[in-house]
Amino acid sequence: MAEKRQLTRRGRQRRDKLLAYATTRFAENGYHPTSVSDIVDGVGVGKGVFYWYFDSKDQLLEEILRDALRDLRTTQAAAIADATDPLQRLEAGIRASIRWSAANTDIIRLVNFGWSEESFADVLRRGRDIVVTDTAHLIEQAVDLGQIMEGDPVMMASAIRAVIDQLGQEYALGNGDVDPEMVETAVRMCLRGLRG
Amino acid sequence: MAEKRQLTRRGRQRRDKLLAYATTRFAENGYHPTSVSDIVDGVGVGKGVFYWYFDSKDQLLEEILRDALRDLRTTQAAAIADATDPLQRLEAGIRASIRWSAANTDIIRLVNFGWSEESFADVLRRGRDIVVTDTAHLIEQAVDLGQIMEGDPVMMASAIRAVIDQLGQEYALGNGDVDPEMVETAVRMCLRGLRG
DNA sequence: GCCGTAATTGACCGGGCGGTCAAGGAATTC
DNA sequence: GAATTCCTTGACCGCCCGGTCAATTACGGC
CATH class of the missing domain: 1.10.10.60 (Homeodomain-like)
Known part of the structure; x- marks a missing residue:
C-alpha cells in the first residue's frame, strides 16, 4: 500500500x-x-x-477531493479568524468560499463528475455535510445573540451552500467571466435569507 | 448510420x-x-x-440529453398554455420545471456527468441557453406590461434557472426527500427577485 | 405464400486500459 | 564504502471495452 x-x-x-x-x-x-x-x-x-x-486511479481522485475539502475549510478558517462577531464571521466565510470557488474551477468540475459515481459520491456527501455543519455552528452562535431569526440552522446552512454552489457553477461552467455584482447579490441573498 | x-x-x-x-x-x-x-x-x-x-455509446448519451431537453420544454409549454398573463405564465413554468426535476432525477445526474466531458458539455451549453432564452422571452413580456422591474432579461432568466437547478440537485443528490415548503421558497425567490 | 426489408444474433476483433514487477539507480545513514 | 531505504523504469499482462459483421430470422405488403 x-x-x-x-x-x-x-x-x-x-x-x-x-x-x-x-x-x-x-x-x-x-x-x-x-x-x-x-x-x-x-x-x-x-x-x-x-x-x-x-x-489506484480511483484512490487518486478520492484524495484530490478530500484535499480540496481540507483546503476549502482551511481557507474559510483563516478568513473568519479576524472577526469575532458571528454575523461578520459568517459573511467573511461566505466571501472566502466564493473566492475559493473562483480560484478552483477545476475542483468544481471534478465534484460534478464525482456525484455521478457512487464511490466518489460517498466522499462528496460526507464533505458536503461537514461544510454545512461548520456553517450551521456559526449560524447557531448568531441565533444565540439574536442576530438572525430562529429556525433550523442546518437548513439555513444548506441554503447558503446552495447559493455559493450555484455561483461556483457559474465560474466553472459559464461562458464568459462573472459579473462582480453577482457576488454581492449572492452575499446579500445569503444574509437576507437569514433574517426572514 | x-x-x-x-x-x-x-x-x-x-x-x-x-x-x-x-x-x-x-x-x-x-x-x-x-x-x-x-x-x-x-x-x-x-x-x-x-x-x-x-x-455509438456517446451518441446514445447525447440523444438522451437532447430528448430530455425536448421533454422539459414540452412540459413547460403545456404548463403555461392555460394562463395568458405573463407573470402567471412565468410562475406556471417555474413550477412545471420543478416538478419535472423531481420526476427526472436520473437526467439531472446525467447532466452533472455531462458537464465533465467537452463533447457532452457542448450539448448541455446549447440546451441551457435555449431554456434561458425561453424564460427571457416570458420576462420581456412581463417587463413590457410593467409587471416587473427593468433589467437584463437573460440575467434574470439565468438566476431563475439557477434556483430551479439547485432544487433539482436537492432532489437528485439529497439524502432524504425534499420539504415541500422548499418549493414554495424557491418559487417566491424567483418571483421576488424579479421585482427588485 | 412469397419477397423485400427490418430486426436480431453472438462470435469475434483490435486496442487501450489499469495495474504489476524484476531490476536498477539515487540519497542517506552509519 | 557498505548497507539500507527511497525512488524510478518500462516492458509486460490479462481483461474487457466499444464496435463489426456475415448469417439468420421475423414481419408486412401484396
Missing part, C-alpha cells in the same frame, strides 16, 4: 506534482478519458512512479 | 426501451462504468441490436 510510505522532500514534491497535473487533466479532459499513462507522460515519469505514490 | 433508419412500431419500442434502460443504468452506475454489454444484457437482446439503433 502506498499509504504508509515514508516520503522524502523529493518524494512529496513528485506526489504533489502528480496530484496537481491529474487535477487539471481530469478537469479538462474528463476522469475516465484521462488514462494513468496520460498523467505519467505529462509529468514525464515512468508508470511505476504513479503506483509508488497512489494505490 | 442508424440515423435515417425507417423504424417499424416494434423498432421504435425497442429503441425506447434501450434509451430508458440506459438512462437508469447510467444514472445509477455512471456512464463509463456501464458498458454497452451491460445495457443489451439488461434489456435481453444481442449486442448488434444496440448498434442497429445507435451509432
